[in-house]
Structure formats: C-alpha cells, structure tokens
Amino acid sequence: MERAYDIVLFGATGYVGQLTAEYLAAHAPAEARLALAGRSREKLDDLCRRLGRAELGVLVADAQDPASLKALAAAGRVLISTVGPYTLYGEPLVEACVEAGTDYLDLTGEPEFVDRVYLRHHQAARAAGVRLVHSCGFDSLPYDLGALFTVMQLPDDVPIALQGFGSASGAISGGTFHSAVTAMGRLKESGRASRQRRSTERHADDGRLAEGRRVRGIAGRPHREPLAGGWVVPAPTIDPQHVLRSARLNSAYGPDFSYSHYLVTKRLTSTLGLGLGLGVVVTLAQLPPTRDLMLKFKPPGTGPSAERRARSFFRVRMVADYGAGTERQRLITEVTGGDPGYGETAKMLSESALALAFDGDLPTVGGGQWPPAVALGEPLIRRLQRAGIGFRVVERSG
Ligand SMILES: NC(=O)c1ccc[n+]([C@@H]2O[C@H](COP(=O)([O-])OP(=O)(O)OC[C@H]3O[C@@H](n4cnc5c(N)ncnc54)[C@H](OP(=O)(O)O)[C@@H]3O)[C@@H](O)[C@H]2O)c1
Known part of the structure; x- marks a missing residue:
C-alpha cells in the first residue's frame, strides 16, 4: 500500500x-x-x-x-x-x-x-x-546491543557468562516517572503476564531453544565489583528480558549463555539509598491515593534542562567470561554516551x-x-557508532 x-x-x-x-x-x-x-x-x-x-x-x-x-x-x-x-x-x-x-x-x-x-x-x-x-x-539498546556486540567478538561455540554493569548520571522526566510508578503499582498483573508469556513461549515454534542450547538469567547479589569500579546491585529493569530473548533467538550467543544485570553506584551508602528510595516508591505505588499524591510531584511533559542533560552520561560495561575449564577467558566491552534518558534516547x-x-x-x-x-x-550498532555512541572492546585476557 x-x-x-x-x-x-x-x-x-x-x-x-x-x-x-x-x-x-x-x-x-x-x-x-x-x-x-x-x-x-x-x-x-x-x-x-x-x-x-x-x-x-x-x-x-x-x-x-x-x-x-x-x-x-x-x-x-x-x-x-x-x-x-x-x-x-x-x-x-x-x-x-x-x-x-x-x-x-x-x-x-x-x-x-x-x-x-x-x-x-x-x-x-x-x-x-x-x-x-x-x-x-537507553532501556534497552545499550544492554541488548552491548550483549550482541560482545558475543560478536567471540566464537559461536563456547559457553558465555555475561555480566552487564550500567553506570549513569542524569535526571528523569515526568513521563518516565509516571510510567515507572504505573508499572510498580501493577506488580501482580505484571507477574501474571510474565508467567503466561513464559508458558506460551515454551510451546511456540519461534521461542523454543534449539536442542542442546541453554540460556539463563542469573539473579546476582549486591557486592563490591572492581571490574565495574564500585558497588553493584541487581537492577529490576526490562533490559535482561530483551538480552535473554535475543540470546534465545540467536545461536551466536553460544551453547550455554547466562546473563546478570547490575546498576553501579560509587559507594555502599548510595547503594543502600537507592534500595531504600526504590522500596519507598514501590510501597507508595500500591495504593491509588498515595500513588496519585506521588505523581503530582513530577507532572508529565516536564524533564531535565538542556544544561542538566549536557552534564549527563552513561557507561554500560559488559564482562564476558567464556570457554571452559583452563581455557576460560575474559572479554570486557563498553557502550558509552551522553545523557542516557533523553538526548541519547x-x-x-x-x-x-x-x-x-x-x-x-x-x-x-x-x-x-x-x-x-x-x-x-549490527546495522543499528553501526548507525549508533556513526552517531557518536561508543561500542568498543576494552580488554581481552586469559
Ligand atoms: N526507553 C527509555 O530509555 C526511555 C527514555 C525516556 C522516556 N521513556 C518513556 O517514554 C515515554 C514518554 O516519556 P516523556 O518523558 O516524553 O513523557 P511525556 O513528556 O509525558 O510525553 C507523553 C506524550 O504522550 C502524549 N499523550 C498522553 N496521553 C495521550 C493521548 N491520550 N493521546 C495522544 N497522546 C497522548 C502527550 O501528549 P501532549 O504533549 O499533548 O501532552 C505527550 O506527547 C514514557 O513512557 C517514558 O517512560 C523511555
């Protein structure tokens, strides 16, 4: 047409x-x-x-x-x-x-x-x-394409344990806040949809894994992580869902692929503050009166100033441990750019x-x-590289 x-x-x-x-x-x-x-x-x-x-x-x-x-x-x-x-x-x-x-x-x-x-x-x-x-x-290209970029550097036939570590600075918009609070107020519905999807996908001809392949999400725990330059905490964002589905659909992610997903904070106190802040917002999002009250503080249509955006950045570091036994090796890659939530989005x-x-x-x-x-x-990775978003290999070892 x-x-x-x-x-x-x-x-x-x-x-x-x-x-x-x-x-x-x-x-x-x-x-x-x-x-x-x-x-x-x-x-x-x-x-x-x-x-x-x-x-x-x-x-x-x-x-x-x-x-x-x-x-x-x-x-x-x-x-x-x-x-x-x-x-x-x-x-x-x-x-x-x-x-x-x-x-x-x-x-x-x-x-x-x-x-x-x-x-x-x-x-x-x-x-x-x-x-x-x-x-x-920013949800979810740096992670989903960052994982693809990483596996593209590796052989197709090795087990890969991938960890994604995201650091970012920036402020959020009213629209992002409303969407996040809406999602947090619907955890039951979200859980139900996720379970239904898993059971449907298991039987779908385009969701099933090829014989012998394994793809898993691994729920990490908060810890100090020198490879990420600070404290890391498992992040309840949508990114791992996309990374894992891409891995299921593409045999280049290898016979045994796992992914864990973290946010990076500089200090333990920031990690605790982040967890506490998230806990408060999730609690207030459960009841309509407290949810509506919270939403009034950040109206839709508003967002960070151009000056604030100009000072913002993101860095997603992917650490892949691949191969088996004494052959185990490590590859570190990064996806980097400016204001994650808005300019770069x-x-x-x-x-x-x-x-x-x-x-x-x-x-x-x-x-x-x-x-x-x-x-x-890959065509999108090349486009983003030409547009100034960094995709690069940082280190190979082992
Ligand atoms: N993936 C990411 O990394 C990422 C980054 C940034 C934002 N987001 C998401 O993108 C979305 C937009 O964010 P934002 O900050 O731009 O929010 P926003 O400023 O509130 O913009 C929302 C838009 O939706 C329009 N709208 C609302 N109700 C409508 C309706 N009934 N019919 C037609 N249009 C309607 C609004 O129209 P009016 O202009 O007429 O009010 C406005 O244009 C949010 O869901 C946010 O979470 C995701």
Whole structure:
C-alpha cells in the first residue's frame, strides 16, 4: 500500500518526543518523508515552527480514540510511539499497526506491556509481516546491543557468562516517572503476564531453544565489583528480558549463555539509598491515593534542562567470561554516551526508525515482536557508532 510518510512520530509534543522530532528533523536523509503526530494540532504546528520545518506532516490522533489510531497507523511505513505509560495507552496503537501492516517502535520500559503485546499481537504481527520492536532507548539498546556486540567478538561455540554493569548520571522526566510508578503499582498483573508469556513461549515454534542450547538469567547479589569500579546491585529493569530473548533467538550467543544485570553506584551508602528510595516508591505505588499524591510531584511533559542533560552520561560495561575449564577467558566491552534518558534516547530511537525505514541490510526476521538486537542488530550498532555512541572492546585476557 502506498504510504504518505516513511516515519510517523506519535507523542511528538512530549518531552522525549520533542527531542526525537529535533533529531529526526536534523539527521533524517533529505528524501525522508516525516510526520509529527499528537493529540494537539496547535502544539504540533508550534513544534514544526520551532524546528523551522513547515513542510513536515502533522497528524492529530488520540491514544484513546481507535478510529484516529487506525488512520495514524495507515499513514506511515514506520510508526514510533513515545506516548506512555504504555501499559495504559499503548496497546490499541500496536493493534492498529498490525492491522495496517505498519512497523512499530517504542521506548517502553514496562515489562507487563511487552509481555501483553507478545501474548496478544505477536502471532498476528508474524502473519502480517509487521515488526514490533520495543525499548529502543537507553532501556534497552545499550544492554541488548552491548550483549550482541560482545558475543560478536567471540566464537559461536563456547559457553558465555555475561555480566552487564550500567553506570549513569542524569535526571528523569515526568513521563518516565509516571510510567515507572504505573508499572510498580501493577506488580501482580505484571507477574501474571510474565508467567503466561513464559508458558506460551515454551510451546511456540519461534521461542523454543534449539536442542542442546541453554540460556539463563542469573539473579546476582549486591557486592563490591572492581571490574565495574564500585558497588553493584541487581537492577529490576526490562533490559535482561530483551538480552535473554535475543540470546534465545540467536545461536551466536553460544551453547550455554547466562546473563546478570547490575546498576553501579560509587559507594555502599548510595547503594543502600537507592534500595531504600526504590522500596519507598514501590510501597507508595500500591495504593491509588498515595500513588496519585506521588505523581503530582513530577507532572508529565516536564524533564531535565538542556544544561542538566549536557552534564549527563552513561557507561554500560559488559564482562564476558567464556570457554571452559583452563581455557576460560575474559572479554570486557563498553557502550558509552551522553545523557542516557533523553538526548541519547532520542538519538537511539530515531536511528532505530531510520534503520527500519531505510536500511536494506537488516536481519531478515519477518513480522513479530522482536528484541532490538534481533530486529535491528549490527546495522543499528553501526548507525549508533556513526552517531557518536561508543561500542568498543576494552580488554581481552586469559
Ligand atoms: N526507553 C527509555 O530509555 C526511555 C527514555 C525516556 C522516556 N521513556 C518513556 O517514554 C515515554 C514518554 O516519556 P516523556 O518523558 O516524553 O513523557 P511525556 O513528556 O509525558 O510525553 C507523553 C506524550 O504522550 C502524549 N499523550 C498522553 N496521553 C495521550 C493521548 N491520550 N493521546 C495522544 N497522546 C497522548 C502527550 O501528549 P501532549 O504533549 O499533548 O501532552 C505527550 O506527547 C514514557 O513512557 C517514558 O517512560 C523511555
């Protein structure tokens, strides 16, 4: 079907949406047909004026109005959504994209949403040849692509125990806070979706592991870790879910692959503070009155200033122990960049969309819900390297 646009960005007037619109306007090839979409025409027109790009398409749609989503999904070849919390707003748009035959990308860090999309839309997306790719921002590209980059340096036939250590500085947006608190208030629903998914995937022809292969997540414990330069604590983020699924789907991760995932803090006191802060937010998120009160402190649409973003950074260090017995060796790699949550996230999301829309050398996965490393893989790593995100080998030993 002939489409009016190559890429449509829904949520363009939000905090990360505006940064993504700026990135696309500045870096998409001249021939790319771009459209900005959101629920307010006035805000969208204003954004086009600020970007100095009056020729960009403008599409009005509401996440709660299925007819408008249907028209939105049919307008482009690739649809990006930055409308969150995805658990509350995301699914009708995914459904509209599958029906319209439009590839879909987002920034979600909400495991329940990803599992629900798998359970309800993966098979239809496979049949329709539509790629559904979640978490194309700091959650989870540096980890998912960092793991792929690491295994690409290793032989295919060795056991690999991989540890990911993430350090970052930066402040979070109101939208991220709302999405995180929404997810923390739905732990029961999230657990149920995860169990249903595991049992469905065990029987699916594209989820089962090849005979003889083993892929495991390993829950680490807090400890001092010289390899990461500080204290590390297991992180309850969506990243390991993507890393492990990529490993299940790609035999290059070897016959026996394990992954553990940590956040790095400089001091033990920061680790304890982080755990305590998270515990308080999770507790307050359980009851609607305390949840609503908490949400008032960080309204959607707000986020760190440009100065704050300019001082922010991330570093994801991957440590792979591979081989067996006396042959055991170690490889350390790093993925690095600037402001993780917003500046670099806008870049990662935009480059993912440009790859889906224009790159002829992407892995041929067909339709379905795929982790970024499976759907976009090495071509996306090369794009991100050209865009200034570091992927490098730090050390080989053994
Ligand atoms: N993966 C990552 O690393 C990463 C990084 C950053 C953000 N995120 C996620 O990205 C999402 C957006 O974050 P943000 O900080 O940009 O949030 P935000 O500023 O609150 O933006 C949310 C956007 O959703 C739009 N929206 C809300 N309800 C809508 C509806 N019913 N119909 C149409 N549009 C609607 C808003 O429209 P208006 O502009 O009209 O209000 C706004 O454009 C969050 O879920 C966040 O967690 C993920």
